[in-house]
Each structure stands twice: as C-alpha cells, then as structure tokens.
Amino acid sequence: MITKILVCNRSEIALRVIRTAAEMGIETVAVYSDSDRDSQFVEQASEAYALGGQSYAETYMNIEKLISVAQRCGADAVHPGYGFLSEIPEFAEAVAAAGLVWIGPNSTVLTRLGDKIQARRLAESVDVQPVRGISDPVRDRETIEEFIATYGFPIVTKKADGGGGRGITIIESAADLDLFFAAHGDDLGGYFVERFIQTARHIETQCARDFHGNFAIISTRDCSVQRRNQKLIEEAPAPELPGDSEETLVAWSRRLFDEVGYEGLGTCEFLVEPDGRVNFLEVNPRLQVEHTVSEEITGMDLVREQIVIAGGGVLTDVPAPRAHSFEFRLTCEDPTNGLIPSTGTITRLRWPLGHGVRIESGISEGDTVTAGFDPMLAKIIVTAPNRDLAIARSRRALAELALDGVATPAAMYSDVISMAEFAGHAPSTRWFEDSILPGIASTEAEAGESAQAASLHGANGSLLSAGCPEELTTFVVEIDKKRVELAVPRSLFGGGGQHSRPRAQQPLRGGIRPRTESSTGELVDPHGMVNSQIQAIVVRVCVEDGQSVNRGDLLVVLESMKMESYVHAPYDGVVSELVVTAGQNVAAYQPLVRVLDTTARVSAPAAAEKEN
Structure with missing residues (x-):
C-alpha cells in the first residue's frame, strides 16, 4: 500500500498529483525552490520541504536533495510528474535503491525508450516503422550528406536524449548544414538524422500496461497544432484518421509496450501522413501534459491509474470514448511579439467556468511570473458531446478568460479553432507555424500597437513622455442603461490634478526598447x-x-x-x-x-x- 507520495515537481502538475492522492487518502509531500515558496501546490500538500536555491540543478533536478527529503519525511513512493527527472533512469534507480516505489516505468524501460536511437532500434526489431532515418549516432558530415543524396532535403537532426522533441534542428539546404556543424563542431555522438515529413499529423496513443500484462489504449490524441515542435492545442479522440491508420497505431503501440515489459502509463507518438502511412516517432515513458483530454472523454483519472499500477494493482477497464475534448496550453508567451516568453505580475485572474470547462493551474492572482522556469501557466480543457460543440464551447471559454499582467495566446487560440482549415482537423504539424502564425501575429501586433498609441496620447493628442504612459483606472458605469467599462487617468482622482506627473511604468510590449x-x-x-x-x-x-x-x-x-x-x-x-x-x-x-x-x-x- 502506498501511503505517502513525494511529488518531485512543481506548479500545475504537482497540484494535479496532490489532488488525486488526497482523493485516494494518500498523504503528499511537496518540494519547492525559493521562488515557489508561496505557490498553491506547496500550500495544498500534506507537508512541504524547501530545496534551497532557484536553478534547476539546485532544486527539482537535484537527485541527492530529493532522496534526502523522501527519507526525512517517511515517503514510501515518488511521483516525478513530467519534465525534470521523470525520464532519467538514474533517478528511478536511486528511488528504488532507497526502498521507495517509483511511480512510472522502471529504469531499464526508461533507458531503452528514453534514448531515441535505442527506441528506433527497438521499433525496427518488432516491425514498427520509424520515420525514415539513420538509427545510429552520426559521426561525421559525410554520413549526413550520403543520407541527403538518397532522400534529399529537408532533413531533421535530433538529440538521442532529446525528450519530447528537444534539440531538433530542421535542415533545408547546404547552408543550413554548414550552420549546424558550425554550432556543434565535432560533438555529434548524440545526434541522429531523419527525413523531415512536411505534411503529416502528430497523432499519439495514450497507453497503459500493468504488472499482470494487461494493456489498453485509453484514447488517441491529435497534437498537430504546434510551433517549433511545441504542442499548443491538443484534442481527443484524434478526428478523421485516414485509412486503417488507427488499427496500425493500436497494434504498434501494444508491440512496443509488450516488448519492453512496460509497467505504467506512457504515450506512443507517430506522424500520420494523408495517405494513411504511419511513422513511429518515440515513446514518452511518463504522464503527458495533454493527458487531460483522454481523461475527459473516458472519465478515467490517469494519475490514479499510475498510482494503482505502481502499487501492483490491476488496470481499470477503459470505457468507450463518450465526448470530444480540447486542451489549450496557456503559456506566458506574447503573440504580438513573436510568441517570445513574457514575464510580469498577474494583476487580474478570472478563469472561465460552466459546463464542460476544466482548469489545471498552479497560479493565482498576484503571482509573479519569472523567466526561471517553463512558460506554461495553466491548461484550459473544454469538453462537449462532439467536436463542433467542443469548438463552440472552447470559443466561449477562451472569451471568458481574464488574465492581466502577463501576455498569453488565449485570443490567438480562439482565432485558430475558428478557421475553416481547422473544421475537420489541423492539416499538419506545419500548418499553424507556416500558414497561420504569421498572419495572426501580424494582426495582433497591429492591434497592440494601436492600443499603445492611443494610451500614449493625452486628450489634446500630444505624446506623453516615452515609456511612461499615465496610469489608468477602470470603472463600470451605465450609459442609457447599457453597462460599459470606462478607463480614465488616475490623476483625475485622489488629489491629483491635470499637472500631476504620471507614475512611471515599464514600456508596453511592442513599444520602444532600449535595444x-x-x-x-x-x-x-x-x-x-x-x-x-x-x-x-x-x-x-x-x-x-x-x-x-x-x-x-x-x-x-x-x-x-x-x-x-x-x-x-x-x-x-x-x-x-x-x-x-x-x-x-x-x-x-x-x-x-x-x-x-x-x-x-x-x-x-x-x-x-x-x-x-
């Protein structure tokens, strides 16, 4: 019996695990960096321990500190969440060596699947076709040039240990290849090469297998709306899969899990081409960010399944999908500024509510968002009986969101799901970045510049001092019985007159920068x-x-x-x-x-x- 879990993660995923454990009557222990001291996940855990420090290496990736906390607090199990140490075999080994239960696949499985070259070789050994490529570490330029001579440009280079698509470089010309070698020199032992498939959807299977050999596909997911191989919008089940590709996805996923004796939850990821051809990408041996949409359409709690399986229990029978669900990753990234991460203090936060809306968040109003950790703030999950209704409900939910102080792509998501090309499904993994993002970013940047220009001008049209627009205060008023919000300069109230000096503020995004x-x-x-x-x-x-x-x-x-x-x-x-x-x-x-x-x-x- 698992009675106390050390949660070796932070923010929304730590809170996610803590909540399920509480429902199961299991105590939880949080660990935290200095900047996370007052975070919600820390407050909600049964106990919490400071790791001391700010950086990854000092805190959430410090194996010695984490094992020390586990032993000090009397935990009998460790949940790694996702990211950080969740796919590191050495951590799983250290947990086992300390006499604790590791909630995830064992270190041997992590080694065989975590290294992408070994995963390719494993797939080939069980007749699962990976993306056409070289299943050996690249040692020299000649090897890559020979591959290009056979398959042509574009190609993609990947790190063997690049979890979740990390360390990907798309090479479309000889000049790109020159730049790649200039960047990495002779240090190529950790890279391999694949053909870059330009028109394919990113489809994955949420899989589970217990110690007794029971295997299940909980759902398929479509994660094709991406930017730089980072998923933005995910949905389940994957709509309109071509030909017999779904049967192939199921069969190949089971072969991979059975071959390594997988115990726990994991995700098999594939590229599915328009003609139905399936190409294996990788297995993510952990919980995925987008696990929520699989939960919503089946009613299962996947964290609960992880804990049950780790404790030697039997996998729950999977109900048939009953709905359609979208997940929107709410990141602190600015659509008006090339989607670069933004920072700031959350001055106003109102989550959307209502039927079919779920929020997974680790933030609260007043929190300061820094550049120190991952830019994902929260996830908005919207579910309805079918895909069309889920899209309509998603537009409503995204419009209800109010988050001030940090830029997010929420409005952009609403634009994306309203597009005709999205009606059946996202056409490919390149659709958003190549065809949609440039237009959306340009439109939103123009809107942001117009709003900034208006705020920088006083009543007589004169420009206020650069970078110091006068602070506004907002009132709700009724005009002819119509409710409107009125924003006026704060200097009109509280004793400030028209000659009061405006309070200095940081320049607005998109405005004049010192660089x-x-x-x-x-x-x-x-x-x-x-x-x-x-x-x-x-x-x-x-x-x-x-x-x-x-x-x-x-x-x-x-x-x-x-x-x-x-x-x-x-x-x-x-x-x-x-x-x-x-x-x-x-x-x-x-x-x-x-x-x-x-x-x-x-x-x-x-x-x-x-x-x-």
Missing part, C-alpha cells in the same frame, strides 16, 4: 551588447574573449521551445565580453556577448580634425 534590431536580426544595444531575443538555455558559446568575428559568424547556440536557435555577429568586430556560459538559463533581452564594432574606425575627434 535595437541589427541587420542580421540580432538585438544589440548602443554599446555592442548582443542580447537574447528569447527565454532559453545556452547550449554552447562559440567564441572566445578577444576573438575577431565577421558579420554573420555564430556567437551562441540557444535552446528554447525544444528547438535550437542561433545568435550571430551583427557586424565585423571583436568579442570584448562573454556574459553567459553553457547550461545557463537566460531571459528574453538578457545580455549574451559584447562585440565591439570594428567597422566604425573613424572616431568623432578624428573626423572633426579631418574637416578642419
């Missing part, structure tokens, strides 16, 4: 500091202090949203300062590397002397 974009697309300040455009992890610093660089040379490799991004030299110059190191987390607009411009050779005094 400008160079001709290479990099953000550079007047002193030559090249700044990150995104919240990311530094994968590699490609230059040294004092090194001469040419415009376009690679400076830093970043990883964000599971994709690598490259930061280039904005002009010919000399590296005069390295601000970051590999493995470091950086926020959007954070300094990376200073490059002194050697093209500006003539100083102002010299120019004046020349004129004289």
